[in-house]
Amino acid sequence: MLDPISDMLTRIRNAQRARHNEVAVPFSKLKMSIAKILEQRNFIDSVKQEENDGKQIIKIALKYETVSNTEKNPAIREIRRVSHQGQRIYVRKSGIKRVKNGYGISIISTSKGIMTGDEAKKSGFGGEVICEVW
Numbered sequence: 581m582l583d584p585i586s587d588m589l590t591r592i593r594n595a596q597r598a599r600h601n602e603v604a605v606p607f608s609k610l611k612m613s614i615a616k617i618l619e620q621r622n623f624i625d626s627v628k629q630e631e632n633d634g635k636q637i638i639k640i641a642l643k644y645e646t647v648s649n650t651e652k653n654p655a656i657r658e659i660r661r662v663s664h665q666g667q668r669i670y671v672r673k674s675g676i677k678r679v680k681n682g683y684g685i686s687i688i689s690t691s692k693g694i695m696t697g698d699e700a701k702k703s704g705f706g707g708e709v710i711c712e713v714w
Contacts, residue, residue, distance in 0.1 A: 584608060586661050588615075589711060592624075596642055596654040607636035613694035614687055614710065615640055621685055621696070623656050623713055662686070662709040672706040684714025 588605045595603035605611055607629060615627040615638055625641040643655040663669045671677075671688070676697045679686050686697035690707035700707060 583661075583665050584611065585614070585710060586664070589659050589661055592640065592642070592656065593659055596644075596656060599644075599652070600642065602639055602641045604632070605638045605640065607638050610689075610694065612638055617685075617687055617694065617696060618656075618713065621713075657714050659711060659713045661711050669709045670707065671709055673701055673704050675706065676701045679712045680714040684712060686710075686712045 584606070588611050591603050591605055605615075612627070612629065615624070618624045618640075619627045623643065625643045627641070628639050630637055630639050644652040645655060646652050676686065676688070679697070687710045688695060688697055688700045688705075688707045689710055690700050690703075690705040692703065692705060694710070695703070695705075697709075
């Protein structure tokens with residue numbers, strides 16, 4: 581696996597398209613921070629760290645909005661990796677853009693940790709744009 585963050589985002593995207601209730605991702609502190617931000621912003625129901633066969637994993641309970649008795653839409657419409665291993669994207673605090681006119685969030689890795697684009701802009705930090713979610 582070349583890029584573990586892309587792998588996590590792809591697992592979430594695929595699980596929601598297949599209408600799964602939860603998805604398991606190998607544990608890392610960075611992935612846990614990203615998952616906690618998604619939980620705080622109500623894109624996923626819950627996130628917890630577990631041990632499975634001696635390996636640490638992150639269990640992510642996915643969130644759906646009920647449209648009718650037979651149909652439910654995922655809370656995450658799209659999740660997109662911005663920085664890739666071959667091309668890192670960095671922004672200054674003035675270069676942080678709103679995602680989908682405020683309906684989405686960007687997740688940024690700053691010198692003070694992982695935070696949303698809005699939090700980074702208010703705190704006066706720039707950093708690497710990890711992903712965008714809407």
